[in-house]
Amino acid sequence: MHSLDFIAQLDWDTLPEPVRIRARQCLRDLIGVAAGGLNTNLSAIIRDHAAFDLPGEMPMMFDHRSAAPAAAAMAMGMTIDSLDGHDGYNPSKGHVGCPLLPVLLVLGHLKQVSGREFMTALVAGYEFGARAAAAQHATAPDYHTSGSWGAVAGAAAGARLMGLSTEPARHALGIAEYHGPRSQMMRCIDHPTMLKDGSGYGAMAAVSAVQLAARGFTGAPSLIAEQAPEYWGDLGDSWLILQQYFKPYPVCRWAQAPVEAILALRSAHGLQSADIAEITVESFHEAIRLATAEPKTTEEAQYSTSFPCAVAMVRGRVAPADLDGAALHDPEILRLSRGLRMTESEQANAVFPETRLARVTLALRDGRNLVSDWHQPRWDPDVPPSEAELSEKYHELADPVLGPERARAIAATIERLEDAPLTALTDHLFGAV
Template structure:
């Protein structure tokens, strides 16, 4: 199967039952993260920007205002990215769904796509996006944000929903690759701000590329699609959507292994934060650099290793409300974050990015230390969460924002989407949050 055959030839009825079931769950998870991120400063700013600067008639996610499809994709992608709890793909060191979902949603609504066609587009996007990410990282030296290959993935989804012919689709992919945000991920790791992982910009660029190609704008080829065949050879034989990890905590995945190690020691030794003098972490290079010890804003707290580990020690977990801008002043969390020691490990470096290892020492008051072994994050694709666990995560995020009845209505609409169509879902997603 070629990339173009995947884009235009994949049908819902062709998909194995586990892939169909996973499509519903990744979509539910993304919607929960969007609801949880709706109230962030980043989300307010980007939705205002889309409404003011991207005039159009397309409805925005969880907002009463409208914008153009590229503006809607930008706002939706950035809303999801504003709470770093969405699924990801270890080989790419990034995320597929964040850019894909808002692009597919706005154009499925625009074109009146059936529910099954929308879900098949989502699956296609995960398969396409996984290979596009691997192709980019395999052919370019710099570590680019998810928005870079997310732009090409969003263009693929848009081209499918717009029913572009194959040559026009080639141009859409090329335009998206050329104009997509090849932003430097480690710059945001070193200086966490609202630019995040570039996913919203990638979604916007991908939708724009498809709409431009539809008008005759040229841009082919996309070199990561056409000149890196080794990364596309397993299309149709392997389902990358089943290889996504999920996040139990809304912080950068690189912080999850230290968090799990802290929680395991906390439980095993029945410890409270007042008993801990400091936390020491060994992990891989990138996670050591992800160490904003005194975050002032939510984006800095999410892109940190030390602050989430301190939150875990104090609260026994990490919830979205712990990361709100006005919640970053807990003196005990700040004490443990400031005093944290992070060290780089050759072992953890060698395993990254396919596995993310950390081990933790809690230096206790009174002179005793307790140590974890090497720990990896929960909910990796090799040991995924159950459907019940993901649904509980969704409700933890969505219920306080949407209300239980509306959150239930979204869940019900997803369960019948292949049969009932998009309207029951979009009626909920395009209504404002009061």
């Protein structure tokens, strides 16, 4: 089946129940992360840019202002991306939902679609995006950000929402692939900045591509959708939305296995940071490249291995407040972060990206060395979080920013969105906090 045929024919009522449950969980999680990222400088700057420099009538998420549709999608995608706590897909080394959700909210609002149609398009976008990522990684020589293939996924799901027939939809994919941000991910790993994972520009490219194709603009065929057929044959048989991971901590997924190892040793031995002379982390090459030991910004803290590990040892947690503001100057966190040693492990390299392994050695001040087991990040697809854990994460992020009443209303609306208009949700999302 051609990928666009799959997207056009998808029906919410015939989806397996676990897929429908997961779609609601992904939607709620992304909105919670967006709320958690709202107070970052990144989000403030990009929303100002959209409102003042790219004006229009499309309401922006959690903001009283509006912007052009593509600009509103960009601001939404970058706000989600400003707090690195959203879901992801191990084989893609990236994130489907972050560039996808803004496209669907913007185009769904413009088209005034039903909640059922929106939720169906969300599932379609996850299924398309996971395969698009694998196809691009296999056919392109560089490792690109999620915004690159995410632009194509957003265009595919967005074309369905806008009711484009097959030929204009094909052009939308081609436009999005051609104009999408083919940004090199490791550049932002080596030099963490507000560029992050390219998701905002991917969302912007997708909205623009769908609108252009609807007007008759043509694009070259999408290479990843049409010239890598081996990645698309299991559509409708294997549901890759169920293979997404969730993040317990708002930092790069590559840093989460060593955080787990440190928290396990800390708990098992009743340790405090004052007991630790030095931390050593063994992990895969990409995790070692997250090398910012003294972050000056939250972006540098989120794209670091040493700093979150030091936070975990000092505070017994890694929360948004631990990655910005006063936490960046905490002398005990900085002591451990500066002194943390990272070594590359061939064992960890061999199983990346499907599995992200790390092992930690704590050198204690009393002369002992404590060595952890090999750890994976929590909440991988094979050991997913419970509904209660995901709900707790959502409220921890959303309640302080949106207020508990608004956060509860959003969560409740998501649970019954397939039986309501999309405005039942967007009425809560659009407008200032």
